[in-house]
Amino acid sequence: MRIENNDIVIALSTLMLHPVTELENS
Secondary structure: OHHHHHHHHHHHHHHHHHHHHHHHHO
């Protein structure tokens, strides 16, 4: 469960940081 939980956190962080990075690049 710990590994799965960590994977979810990484996935959510990536999804949230991805659009933010695009906005900054623009």
